[in-house]
Amino acid sequence: MGILKKTPESVYLIAGKPSDKAFVKNFLINKKDNELIFAVDSGLEALDSINIVPDIILGDFDSVGKGILKKYIDKKDIRIIRHNPIKDASDTELAVDECIKARIRKIYMLNCLGGRMDHTFANIYLAYKCIKNDVDVYIFDEFNKIYFRKSSFELNRSNLYGKYIAFFSTYRPVSNFYITGFKYPLRTQVLDSWLNPSLTISNELIEPSGYVSFEDGAVMVIESRDKKPDWSNNK
Amino acid sequence: MGILKKTPESVYLIAGKPSDKAFVKNFLINKKDNELIFAVDSGLEALDSINIVPDIILGDFDSVGKGILKKYIDKKDIRIIRHNPIKDASDTELAVDECIKARIRKIYMLNCLGGRMDHTFANIYLAYKCIKNDVDVYIFDEFNKIYFRKSSFELNRSNLYGKYIAFFSTYRPVSNFYITGFKYPLRTQVLDSWLNPSLTISNELIEPSGYVSFEDGAVMVIESRDKKPDWSNNK
Structure with missing residues (x-):
């Protein structure tokens, strides 16, 4: 996460499509300057639809419309991490690994629950991986706060x-x-x-x-x- | 489950409000005569809204509109199991316990996923309880089949x-x-x-x-x- 001079206090990880756009928009209003927004794969589409520009984008972009990716790919202040779609971990896990490597202290995971339950479960287990690595993590949606x-x-x-x-x-x-x-x-x-x-x-x-x-x-x-x-x- | 002379082949357990009414309605179209529909608490409201009459209703009915309960309470062919709201297990677990007691062989759990994640997780663990008791169980929603x-x-x-x-x-x-x-x-x-x-x-x-x-x-x-x-x- 070499964009900021200091390690950001916390990261908002946007891991997929939202169940409620107003929730995500409202949640991100509270973001401080020293915090980053990290879009994971189709999370980019979710942010784009509410006009929020992420600081980091990670994915194989197999599920992101090419037009949307194009809007962000040449922007100097956005870091893009592109992965091969054939891999042993989900994009969200790779994003969490980046956060752990960069010694981020706190992660808010959004758009992680509901819809496909394999993703939901993997995200919950992933939150536990953060805790094991001494990263404080909170999963939020409009109905739940999980930690x-x-x-x-x-x-x-x-x-x-x-x-x-x-x-x-x-x-x-x-x-x-x-x-x-x-x-x-x-x-x-x-x-x-x-x-x-x-x-x-x-x-x-x-x-x-x-x-x-x-x-x-x-x-x-x-x-x-x-x-x-x-x-x-x-x- | 003393209504039917024979133990029903399987039970459709409707455990809450649906994320997709059309899905539930479509799923229940396949129900055979020797299968039962079991409404759990607010699952009754869900069924009522798609004009499906359950065979068994269980709950403390703390979250069901009184008007809806009244429609069903005096019907002779519907069994009602009413529980105290203060209890050590969810209505869905009590319903599963009834199925295990009645030696039901198979349960389809609907309206069990999404929304409040405490319910979602409890329902997943509950499905495993069925398996331990040799009841075959499948959780379905519009995106997932879990077993x-x-x-x-x-x-x-x-x-x-x-x-x-x-x-x-x-x-x-x-x-x-x-x-x-x-x-x-x-x-x-x-x-x-x-x-x-x-x-x-x-x-x-x-x-x-x-x-x-x-x-x-x-x-x-x-x-x-x-x-x-x-x-x-x-x-």
Whole structure:
């Protein structure tokens, strides 16, 4: 990421077509100067359709209209990383690898969920790869905020993305898991989503703050809401 | 499931609101007389909106309009299972438990993917719970067909749901995994989606049939397509 003199604070990774253009546009309004927008393959089309110019573009561009790519390919301030379509990892994984190499500290992944579920799952596993490499990562769409935690943590109700919160085990069951401050408290137990699929979904934080405790492993956290906010003012 | 004299061959579980009503309607056209439609909570609303009457309704009905429930509650040939909203499992899990108890052999899960990701993940884990209990289960939406396999299996190109096929590890890494007949062949290796998030996505079966081999564990299979077929003739 040799464009900026300093390593950018964080990167917005736009990984595909959006389910909601207004959401993406509204989300990117908050971008600071020291943050980069990274378009992955058809994510370029998504950005183009809302008139947002990325800083980096990566892909084999097998699914991007040639006209759109042409608009950006000669611009000096845009870095283009082109890959062979025959490869062992998705464009999104290659983009994440670039971020890890460049020592980016935080990634917001957008347009990563819904539609084709193979992409959705790969993106979730990919977010975990970031965490393993000490890159803080958050997947957002209009209904969900998804992230991972490798050790016990606190949650504040005022910061939640929606009414609901859910916890899932990851690469192995999570031992000595318990939560306090929630509508459905859980006493110490093994968190194993393969064994208890829906035990920890649709929970709600009822105290001003809640505590999620566990001993080892990693927990996937999904903060969610049933309805999207009204972004009509920002369209 | 005491309504039918014989155990139904399979059950269509409608677990929420549809992303595509035409898809659900079209899917249910193929239902045979010896198969049941099982509406879970807001799945009832989904069915009502396409004028399909379920055989069983289960839920706490916290998210169903009272008017809609009233239409069905006094019908003699519809079984209603009402649950307390405060419970340790989702309505969908309780519905699956009913199916397992009734020794149903096959479940088609619809309206299970997309939107709130906590529900999506819980539904996927839930499908695996079915497999453990020897119930064959398939999750369908307009883009994806998702299922699990506990041992090596063959795939025929003519039966695939879409162009793409992907394989993921489940509750633990899958050892001695290899595939033949595909565009991107994989030699024997450990399949661990937490380690190699996108290694096995967007693959394509190029031979008339392909073989997926592994030694132990369980594999999640996602057959997918980028575009939905045109159901306009069936709307």
